[in-house]
Amino acid sequence: MIDRRSILALAAASATIGRAASAASGDPTEIIPLWPGRPPGSPANLPAERYIERAPPGQPHDRYADQIAEPSITVFRPARPTGNAVLIAPGGGYVRVVTDKEGYETARWLNARGVTAFVLRYRLPGGGWAQRADVPLQDAQRAMRLIRARAATFQIDPGRVAVMGFSAGGHVAASLAVRHGASVYAPVDAADRLSARPDLAALLYPVISMGEHAHIGSRNELIGKDASPAYVIAYSPDRTVTDRTPPTILIHAADDDVVPVENSLQMFAALRARHIAAELHVFQAGGHGFGLRMPLTNTATRWPDLFLAFAQTHGFV
Numbered sequence: 001m002i003d004r005r006s007i008l009a010l011a012a013a014s015a016t017i018g019r020a021a022s023a024a025s026g027d028p029t030e031i032i033p034l035w036p037g038r039p040p041g042s043p044a045n046l047p048a049e050r051y052i053e054r055a056p057p058g059q060p061h062d063r064y065a066d067q068i069a070e071p072s073i074t075v076f077r078p079a080r081p082t083g084n085a086v087l088i089a090p091g092g093g094y095v096r097v098v099t100d101k102e103g104y105e106t107a108r109w110l111n112a113r114g115v116t117a118f119v120l121r122y123r124l125p126g127g128g129w130a131q132r133a134d135v136p137l138q139d140a141q142r143a144m145r146l147i148r149a150r151a152a153t154f155q156i157d158p159g160r161v162a163v164m165g166f167s168a169g170g171h172v173a174a175s176l177a178v179r180h181g182a183s184v185y186a187p188v189d190a191a192d193r194l195s196a197r198p199d200l201a202a203l204l205y206p207v208i209s210m211g212e213h214a215h216i217g218s219r220n221e222l223i224g225k226d227a228s229p230a231y232v233i234a235y236s237p238d239r240t241v242t243d244r245t246p247p248t249i250l251i252h253a254a255d256d257d258v259v260p261v262e263n264s265l266q267m268f269a270a271l272r273a274r275h276i277a278a279e280l281h282v283f284q285a286g287g288h289g290f291g292l293r294m295p296l297t298n299t300a301t302r303w304p305d306l307f308l309a310f311a312q313t314h315g316f317v
Helices: 004-015 017-025 100-111 132-149 168-179 216-223 229-234 262-273 299-313
Strands: 031-033 050-053 063-066 072-076 085-089 116-121 161-166 200-204 248-253 278-283
Touching: 072 100, 072 132, 085 100, 085 132, 085 168, 100 116, 116 132, 132 161, 132 168, 132 216, 161 168, 168 200, 168 216, 200 299, 248 262, 248 299, 262 278, 278 299
Parallel strands: 085 116, 085 161, 161 200, 200 248, 248 278
Antiparallel strands: 031 072, 050 063, 072 116
16 A cells, blocks of 8 residues: 555656656757758848856756747657657747746656657747747747658657647747648748648647737737737737637646736637637646646646646547
8 A cells, every 4th residue: 555655755756757857868969950041031140049057056957048040849759659749839938948947847747658749949039030920930830840741750640749838938839729820931841831730739827918918028029019909919819719729728827927817718718719629727826937846735736637638638649
């Protein structure tokens, strides 16, 4: 018989799997550039990329990238692939991409469950690009198409590829879910003939609204302080849900003081209005940006298993 202490020990081991794997295995080395040449709408002088460590010595990594000039996907291959795949879009307020907490740690957690993961390092709107508001979506569409184009190499089913996004990365993921068919860049090769539609979307404390409940920093970076009402609507995924939007699960904490929970509430209402399969999980506490780093006493630690259950409901093994 397993006693309560053993159960808590097992739970603790599960909750820290991302950090433990990070320490044991180091960073992945399979990094695939999204574009064969310069990305669409490149300025004459590309931004000077930076990679910054924020964690004190001896603590788990907490790195971010900014001024991204060469967007990419970092591939995490499981030891025993199930054929399922997830494209992960970390957050960062559209001024950075948080690599570890919402990217690599989540990827390793998925790997432990047989899911192939791809961490997206997407370009940021403030890099001098043409069509700045569409730059993150360009990279997300291209990443989804490349993943499908190389499905055999990755040992995945091209019909079981989800997108998961956190915070501003949740806006990237939600935009891909509702605007996967939008023509935001000129095709560059055969991969661009493939669908960019994710088969499922997971949105964690996502930036959704560019209007009343907007995260001001993300909105200003993406569409500017003085965006027109038409722009506000066009870049608010809850205002552009279609019948082709995939099944979607939303995760948020009621006490999020960075991205108000109304963002997820509005997105869920919009999905229901279009009869899109959707689940919404609002936890009493958790704040913003928790990822997998959550005390075991907090019920929000359940979100990864809720995601897996939702995915299984919709055809993922």
